[in-house]
Each structure stands twice: as structure tokens, then as C-alpha cells.
Amino acid sequence: MKIVYNGEKDSRQFKNVIGETVEALLKADDKVVWLDADLMGCSGTNKIKDDRVINCGIAEANMAGIAAGLSAAGMKPYAHTFGPFASRRCYDQVFLAAGYAKNPITMIGTDPGITAAFNGGTHMPFEDVALYRALPEATIFDITDVPMLEAALKMAKDMPGVKYIRVPRKDSYQVYEDGAEFTPGKAVVLREGKDGVIVASGIMVHEALQAAEKLAKDGIEMAVIDPITIKPLDVETIRAYAEKTGLVVVAENHNYIGGLTSAVQDAVCGMALKFGYVAVEDKFGEVGPVDYLRTQYDLTDDHIVKVVKGLK
Amino acid sequence: MTTKELEKFALEIRLATVECIKSRGFGHIGGSLSVCDALAVLYGDIMNVDPKNPAKPDRDKFVSSKGHAGPAVYATLALKGYFPKEQLLTLNQPGTNFPSHCDMNKTPGVDMTTGSLGQGTSEAVGLALGDKLQGRNCTTYLMVGDGEANEGQVWEAAMFTAAKKLTNLVWLIDWNKKQLDGYVSDILEPFDFEEKFRAFGFDACTIDGNDVAQLKEALSKKATDKPIAIILDTVKGKGVTEVEEAAGNHSMNVGAEVFDGWIEEIKGKLAALEA
Missing domain, CATH: 3.40.50.920 (Rossmann fold)
Structure with a gap:
């Protein structure tokens, strides 16, 4: 693993990377589905033209349940909303319909912790990791930089269980080389x-x-x-x-x-x-x-x- | 199946449901008995399923979002040949494949795990959407409790179903008028389900949900551009007089001799039907 950290901000924004990576995943695998809860503009997925990109509206519990049902029907769903709503707002749905029922899904919570910034305390999850840690067989990625985000999105597609990816929408400092590969559970x-x-x-x-x-x-x-x-x-x-x-x-x-x-x-x-x-x-x-x-x-x-x- | 055959199948499901619950001595009998006729028509006549191949991707699917109707679902699946009927007598025993609430990873033929009320609605939406995206020609049938409709998630899923024109998903509302603490109208008055679903963008109707002929007619209808919602006007505990009349019949705990009396009542109805 080559470390390329130089203390300078990456010119790439996380949300654009999400949009580009998801578009590539949709092209590469016809089982991929992207669900969003009226935040496609924030996940950079609003420009993608594909009937497997579905806006569920502001109904996160329903979105999480739909993701689990899609998984049961053989699809590979990703569902995005802000961190607090991707964790505590739909916890019972993720826990049971996906986790307990063994329907693999990937939840993406943007703006973790202080990166919620101007959305303030209502939108600022300091508890999302705690919730997902208590979910048996879950995998939690706390995203460090752009190469790690790309790798996590790609890896999550075919992993069992519930995957939770917490990632800011904006700035980052590149740490890993482009194209870096990671193994869950390997620091x-x-x-x-x-x-x-x-x-x-x-x-x-x-x-x-x-x-x-x-x-x-x-x-x-x-x-x-x-x-x-x-x-x-x-x-x-x-x-x-x-x-x-x-x-x-x-x-x-x-x-x-x-x-x-x-x-x-x-x-x-x-x-x-x-x-x-x-x-x-x-x-x-x-x-x-x-x-x-x-x-x-x-x-x-x-x-x-x-x-x-x-x-x- | 003829009407008489469907009536017989419904009685057999009731009988196996009561025997199943009797094996443990207690269980969710009221809401299991109210849906037996719908289960008979779905599995006896409407759904394209293969008990020898329960995971066939293009099968029709059934989701009991009221997960506590497990015993009635298990009875139906046993009678269809998904597993030996004797297994029903392991209900809620340690290590069983037949828990109170439906579990897709335990019971052959159960299409979705449910139990936290409201959740089966979104899961059924996901199943139907997944089938549609993969070009499968099949339908998902969703059973929702009237008490369960207290849950906001039910209405999120209903909105999605109609808004996205998910016509391969059929909603059934078991309007049996009661929930755990008493009458639905006393606890959280739902007003008119049929009007509600129509307002949500469904093609909605209300039928006698304990009448197999009406069920068959309603379930045979093909959706046009709107998804179908069928309000089943049912009786909680239907088919066993003492259960129908009991004030609290959501879950009942009675002695074996009482269960035996209920079993005799159903057997009597079966004999009368066959006479």
C-alpha cells in the first residue's frame, strides 16, 4: 500500500466521486440499484440516467425496507441519505429487514459528525457508528479519502450482511494511492x-x-x-x-x-x-x-x- | 379450484392452524384465523408457486407483513407440500423452523421475514420492484393488518407503490377490526381504508374477506395503470365460535381440551361440507 499523503486538500469532492463510481457500478453490474431519499443532488447521482436509480422521496424507513426487498429479489442495492437518517431514522428496518433477514444491503450516510456543519445538530450524527456496531455481521467503513471511498463502494456490492459507509460530501486529504485496494478488517x-x-x-x-x-x-x-x-x-x-x-x-x-x-x-x-x-x-x-x-x-x-x- | 374446493382448503388451513397453535398451548390465533380464506384462494388458485422449488425466482410471492399470522401461513404451506405437516407441531419450540413471526431463512416457502409491524410493506415493495427491474412476469401479494396500519411506514410504502405504478404488487388489508389492546376504532380510528387507498392512487375495493368466491373474483382482476388494494372485511378468529366471541383474541392461551373443542368445530364444518 503506497501512502501519498502530503497534507494538501484533494481537488476531488467526495460527492462527485460517489456519482461517478455509482454510474460505473450500474454499467458493470445489472443487479446494482441506487436508492436515494430526496438527496440525489447531495450524492452526485442526480445526473445518472438509469431506471435502477430510484428516488424514494423523504421516507428513509421505507427506503431501507425496499432495499432489503430488492436484495431478496436478487438485486444489489445501495441506499443513501444523510448519516443520521441512514442510521437512527431507519435502524429497525436496517436491523431486521436487512440484517436479521440476511438480505445484504449497503447504506451510505453522508455528512458524518461535524461535517454536517451548516445543517447543524439535527443532522450531525455522533452515534451512527455506535448503532451499526451493535448490528450483528455489519461492516462499517469510516471513509478517509477518495481512493478508499471508491474501493469501499466497489467492495460493498458483493459483500454479505449490512454495510454502512459514512462519508463527507466535500473535502478530503488524499492518503492512499489512486486505485488502492483494501480488505475489510485489515488496518x-x-x-x-x-x-x-x-x-x-x-x-x-x-x-x-x-x-x-x-x-x-x-x-x-x-x-x-x-x-x-x-x-x-x-x-x-x-x-x-x-x-x-x-x-x-x-x-x-x-x-x-x-x-x-x-x-x-x-x-x-x-x-x-x-x-x-x-x-x-x-x-x-x-x-x-x-x-x-x-x-x-x-x-x-x-x-x-x-x-x-x-x-x- | 371450485368454490367448494376453496372452502374445503380454507377449513383445512384453519384446522392445521389450530392444531399448530395447540401444540404450544398459546399463540396468535385471532389474526391467523381471519386470513385463512385469503391464504386458501392465493395458494389454492391464484399464485404461481412450486413447493418443490420454493426459491424459483419468477414465482409469485406472498408477504404477511402482519408477521404474527405465521401459524396460518405455515399451515397453508404444509398443506401445499412445502414440508411435512407434522413439523407444524414444533411451533415456537427451541430450535424450531416455525417461529411466531414469519422468517424467510427458517421456513421453506416463506418469502419474507416480518414481525416488526409495518416493515413487510416496504419489503414487499422491494420484492415487486426487484422482479420488475429484472423483467420477471410475477406478482407479490402483501397482507397488512388493520391495526398494523397504525404504523407510518405502511403509508410510505403505499405512496411509493402507487407513485411508481408498481402494479405487480397487490395489497390486501385484513380489516378484522381488532388489534392487541381492543377495537381498532377505539385505539386509533383508521376511518375508511378503501377511500384512503383510493386517495393514495390505488384501484381499491372492499369485499367479504372470509368469502372465497369474492376473494377469487377480486384477486383474479388484473391491474391496469393503478395498483390494486383489496380491503378484506373479516372477522378476527373466524371459523371458531369461541375465538370469534372472545374479547381479547389476539393471542390466546387455553387448555388442550379447549383446543380440542375448537378442532371438533372445524372438523364438523369439514364433514358438513363434504356431506
Whole structure:
């Protein structure tokens, strides 16, 4: 896996990548269906001309149930809406009609955590990962960059169970080379370090890499790991780095309860080590620009530096 | 099937349903008995299914969104030959393939997992849409409870069905007037189902849902540009006098001798029909 991170913003917007990837998937596989809940303009799928692109209207529970029924009829459905509505609004439908009933579907929740920005607290999911973690056999992708988004969308098509892809609509920092391939449950080590490990997902990968750079200037060498999937979690790799370094800090754009922090805690439970996290402190969301929210919820590289130094 | 044959099949389904519930001593008898006639006509006359090949992709499909009608669905499938009838007597026993609520991964012939009320409507929409997208010439039949129609998801799915002209999906509303806590009209008055479905864009009608001849006529009708919704005016607990008359007949827990009396009543009706 080639890491191409240079700290500069990718010129590609996530939503355009979704639209282009889905169009290619529809062409490549006649079983693919894209369902949306009046947010096709936000998923970049509104320009696709195909009778397998279906706008269900603002009815997320119905959309999730339809996805499960389509799956039972032999199709490979994707369903998109904003993160809170792709998780808590239709949880019982995803849980039973897709999960329990073993009808594989892919749910895509855009604008996770603080990236909901100007839509504010009503639209800001800090709990979506917690919900999907509690769904047996689910796979959760917290998208880091464009190559990972493309790979996750392609992989999800033929995977069993419920897949949940949480992805912002706008900016990202490229970390992986174009065309990179991933394995669910297999983490990627982005940076080696002997003094500790930062386990970061989604938009926090960039913050973690920035923090590691700043810490290195102070002589603290932190490894950085992207789990790729929060569930299944690469327990083996995380435990190996915890064992090797004795210090683990998790960074996530989600409530510390039930998300990556909890998952990593489960993984290292019983090990003798120092543990910290940079995550939302059991708070609701609020409205504002992403930069303001990043500071408001302490989801910054500087806060990671502070937490690491506090543990040293 | 002739009307008499369908009536006989419906009585056999009732008999097997009561025997199935008797094996566990309790169960959702009221809402199972109200749909036996519809099941008899669907599986006896209307649906293109093959018990030897339950997963045939272009089969007609049945979704009981009122998942608790499981015992009646299982009785019907057993009589159709999907599995030996004795298996009905494992209802809700540990490790059974016959749980209270319909489960597509456990029972041969069950087309969809249901139980969380309202959900089967969207699932049926998905099945019908998937069949349509794949060019299959088949129909999905959806059974919805009148109490179940309290759920908002039912109306989301109804709106989608008509708006997308999903004419390969037929809605059946089991208007048996009662839900768990009492009369539907006392708990959350649904007003006129037929008018509601018409307003949602369906070709809607109301029939006696315990009359096989009326069921056959309504179910034989082909949809034009609007999907069909059939309101089944039924009696909860139909066919067993004590169950029909019981105030709380959603789920009943009675002794074996009481079940035996109910079984005798149905057997008597079968004998009278054959006489």
C-alpha cells in the first residue's frame, strides 16, 4: 500500500466521486440499484440516467425496507441519505429487514459528525457508528479519502450482511494511492513510531498525521493506524502496536461512547497501557462551519498532541 | 379450484392452524384465523408457486407483513407440500423452523421475514420492484393488518407503490377490526381504508374477506395503470365460535381440551361440507 499523503486538500469532492463510481457500478453490474431519499443532488447521482436509480422521496424507513426487498429479489442495492437518517431514522428496518433477514444491503450516510456543519445538530450524527456496531455481521467503513471511498463502494456490492459507509460530501486529504485496494478488517499502518500509536478513522486520519508530525518535532515518535473498517476491527494489528508502544490514543469524529474509541478499548482491554482519546464528549451537535466545530469539539491535531503529551 | 374446493382448503388451513397453535398451548390465533380464506384462494388458485422449488425466482410471492399470522401461513404451506405437516407441531419450540413471526431463512416457502409491524410493506415493495427491474412476469401479494396500519411506514410504502405504478404488487388489508389492546376504532380510528387507498392512487375495493368466491373474483382482476388494494372485511378468529366471541383474541392461551373443542368445530364444518 503506497501512502501519498502530503497534507494538501484533494481537488476531488467526495460527492462527485460517489456519482461517478455509482454510474460505473450500474454499467458493470445489472443487479446494482441506487436508492436515494430526496438527496440525489447531495450524492452526485442526480445526473445518472438509469431506471435502477430510484428516488424514494423523504421516507428513509421505507427506503431501507425496499432495499432489503430488492436484495431478496436478487438485486444489489445501495441506499443513501444523510448519516443520521441512514442510521437512527431507519435502524429497525436496517436491523431486521436487512440484517436479521440476511438480505445484504449497503447504506451510505453522508455528512458524518461535524461535517454536517451548516445543517447543524439535527443532522450531525455522533452515534451512527455506535448503532451499526451493535448490528450483528455489519461492516462499517469510516471513509478517509477518495481512493478508499471508491474501493469501499466497489467492495460493498458483493459483500454479505449490512454495510454502512459514512462519508463527507466535500473535502478530503488524499492518503492512499489512486486505485488502492483494501480488505475489510485489515488496518493500514500509515506511519511507524515507537512511542505510541494513534488509531484514527475518517476525517481524523489527517489530524492524526498532522499531530504525529508535530510530536516528532518534539522527539515523540507516534505510529498512526487507519482501521479502514471500524467493524470488523483489526484487533490483531491494534494489539500488536499497543503491546509494542504501551500507549494508545484514538481519534474519531463521533461520540467516544460506542464508536472507534469503544471498539479499540474492547480490543486492548486487559493490556497494561496508557489510553486516551480525541472524540466527542457525549454531546449533541450544533451548527457552524467545520473549522469552528473542529475546535468546539476538540477534534484537532493540536488536541491529539495535547492528549498524547498528557499521557507521556 | 371450485368454490367448494376453496372452502374445503380454507377449513383445512384453519384446522392445521389450530392444531399448530395447540401444540404450544398459546399463540396468535385471532389474526391467523381471519386470513385463512385469503391464504386458501392465493395458494389454492391464484399464485404461481412450486413447493418443490420454493426459491424459483419468477414465482409469485406472498408477504404477511402482519408477521404474527405465521401459524396460518405455515399451515397453508404444509398443506401445499412445502414440508411435512407434522413439523407444524414444533411451533415456537427451541430450535424450531416455525417461529411466531414469519422468517424467510427458517421456513421453506416463506418469502419474507416480518414481525416488526409495518416493515413487510416496504419489503414487499422491494420484492415487486426487484422482479420488475429484472423483467420477471410475477406478482407479490402483501397482507397488512388493520391495526398494523397504525404504523407510518405502511403509508410510505403505499405512496411509493402507487407513485411508481408498481402494479405487480397487490395489497390486501385484513380489516378484522381488532388489534392487541381492543377495537381498532377505539385505539386509533383508521376511518375508511378503501377511500384512503383510493386517495393514495390505488384501484381499491372492499369485499367479504372470509368469502372465497369474492376473494377469487377480486384477486383474479388484473391491474391496469393503478395498483390494486383489496380491503378484506373479516372477522378476527373466524371459523371458531369461541375465538370469534372472545374479547381479547389476539393471542390466546387455553387448555388442550379447549383446543380440542375448537378442532371438533372445524372438523364438523369439514364433514358438513363434504356431506
